[in-house]
Amino acid sequence: MPINWNKYDTGPFHDELVKSPGKPRAYAKGLCEFIQNLSDVELQEYKAGADSAIKVMGITFRVYNDEEGSIDRAWPFDIVPRLIELKEWQQIEKGLKQRVKALNLFINDLYNEQNIIKDGIFPKELLTHSKNFLPQCKGVTPPMGIWAHICGSDLVRDQHGTVYVLEDNLRVPSGVSYMLENRQVMKRVFPEMFRQYDILPVDNYPSDLYDMLAALSPREIPEPEIVVLTPGIYNSAYFEHAYLAQQMGAELVVGDDLVVEDDNCVYMRTINGLSRVDVIYRRIDDDFIDPEVFNPESTLGVPGLMRAWKAGNVALANAPGSGVADDKVVYSYVPQIIEYYLKEEPLLSNVPTYRCVNPDEKEYVLANIEKMVVKPANESGGYGMLIGPHASTKEHDEFRQLIKDDPRNYVAQPMLLLSTAPTMVGNTVEGRHLDLRPFILSSQDVCVTMGGLTRVAMTKGSTVVNSSQGGGSKDTWIVDMEGN
Amino acid sequence: MLSRVANNLCWLGRYLERAENTARLINVNSNLLLDLPKSIVLGWEPLVDIVSDRTAFYTAYDVADEQSVLSFLLFGPNDPSSIVSSLEFARENARTIREIIPREVWEQINELYIYGHENYSKALIRRSRYEFLTEVIESVQKITGILAGTMTHDEGYHFLKIGRNLERADMTTRIIDVRSASLLQETETEQSAFENLQWMSVLKSLTAYQMYRREMRLRIRRPDVLKFLLLEERFPRSLLHTLQEVDKCVQTLPHFDATKSEIEQVEKLLMSANPQSLIQDKLHQFIDDVQLGINQVFVKLEETYF
Incomplete structure (x- = not known):
């Protein structure tokens, strides 16, 4: 039986697509009509199409469990996209830029003058007890004073429709490749919908990422050597590391591929011998990047990397120690941090x-x-x-x-009542809670992905959206309704 | 290019080629058995000798009958040469260099691995064997084609080709070696029709039959077959051709001198061969030398680049 929007129950929640039973939001009308006209067989075909596209494209993530150890799973994906109107998105984008600018000023201040502490805005005790504050980074100012070059902020919407920032991930946020791949899958499966809507493209991310990283190069050469440093194929996000390296045309390296020589420069082992590396997009946690300075047991990192970084001979993104602002206590200070450094009112709300x-x-x-x-x-x-x-x-x-x-x-x-969106359950749709993780890149400019990764809790009533714990995802469409 | 990546590309080439070769070999043997009279006991054991070795086989199976040998060659759990293992290794290698190879190629390798994994039991049944093996062969061919057509022919591509051609050379020597030892009864005239058939199968295992016919325009005779498989430089699976390919690829790499001189040694050895006199023990000895030479080439590559 085809989908009947009159029977779609939004409950006490704000639903992203449907205002009330039978009444789609203006920007979701076309999509809801399209879905409602599909027969059971067609719906199953679309679902199967998406599943097989994901399998064939090899979009996977790794999960660990006690019975099977570490296994590669197909990426869980829901075929009903999540829509946001461009006008609203532009406001969110402004808010995110503001937030990340302030956070970077904050991190740089903490590792240098600590004015925010001297001025009594941020308590010193919090810093002394912070696990992610790395004393080894004191006195360092990375290029342009930017520490968190890639930030993934989690956004949610409450029952009144207000958007909140739930947390900022400033260490090694992941998920952006799934955002890009979700779009590829949707294009393969639902080409019809792309003709009907003005959906803003997301594909620019790899080139934006490349430009951002290239701008960090310590050597002023036309083609700086950029590498992506991965812990290897057993990491849950290996797919993403390989994906981003491929999309940027950068080398994907593991710790053993790199070596720091006596000149405090980083080199990679190539068939031509050693070759200098300028920028490392590292996807290894702080604790493991350099056994000389941090965890001496680490075999994932590169001995001497911190020496090279401090000497300014290599750029690390994100800079070590950025995680200090990726702390849920610090989070609660972000509104004050924005006001302190930028003298502006925060545009996005904190929970x-x-x-x-x-x-x-x-x-x-x-x-x-x-x-x-x-x-x-x-x-x-x-x-x-x-x-x-x-x-x-x-x-x-x-x-x-x-x-x-x-x-x-x-x-x-x-407890926020998180918003929902229609999600395929068997042959019908039911509301499921979701969030949104946009990615913000900062070097000479700040830019934000068009939308981001929508993660959805596949279990009824659940608000846990993490893929490691049974969450799924949706393609996120920023739709331009001007002129429609 | 990273040394680790070069190494992975080389092995990716090898594993893909190995899966294809093993599939061809099973196909040809299945056909050959249909043509031979019951009195000639050929069986399946030689395939174990060609692809892997008996010790590995007999730790898992008691007799070398069709079902056992086939399961061993298709998904042999302890056997890195089985089709499913080769595909699995190829996929694992491709995964670690996913950013280097074209996306389409990764998708094809992934799909082929999934296909092989889910369908190998088809090949245990005679009726559906051909379908499975052909799918494997054609998919590898497709991957080779996409690589040739979409990947920049840079150092990485050359490492892939080196791997592929070294594996091919290795397989050709193994087929000649095992087949000549187990098949040949040089003088028995009554069996000559079947000997002919068996040399045909050697050619067919290497997809060389049709090209041999075009080239030699002769009936199938051992010295001519050997000459063709060893020295016909225009045939892509002859030993000389595969080595020349490796030679050409190596010359696009930095510091190629040591490897090149190893390759030249093997080439010289090949040229010096007189197919007329290569019978039984002498042939075996000769093939052994060639295999050692090929091995040396690989060792030099490893020393220089990986």
């Missing part, structure tokens, strides 16, 4: 955040834990979180104890 490090806020969280989302300050990938309303009394108590033991490491936020 109200309770810092357990402050006693009165901690008491509030302990008393209201059933209603809140509790997050550890330094984890990523959705690990170590408590979603109060979905958790058991036992889990509540466990987290109360964790917070009491280490208040600096926890923040809590009220």
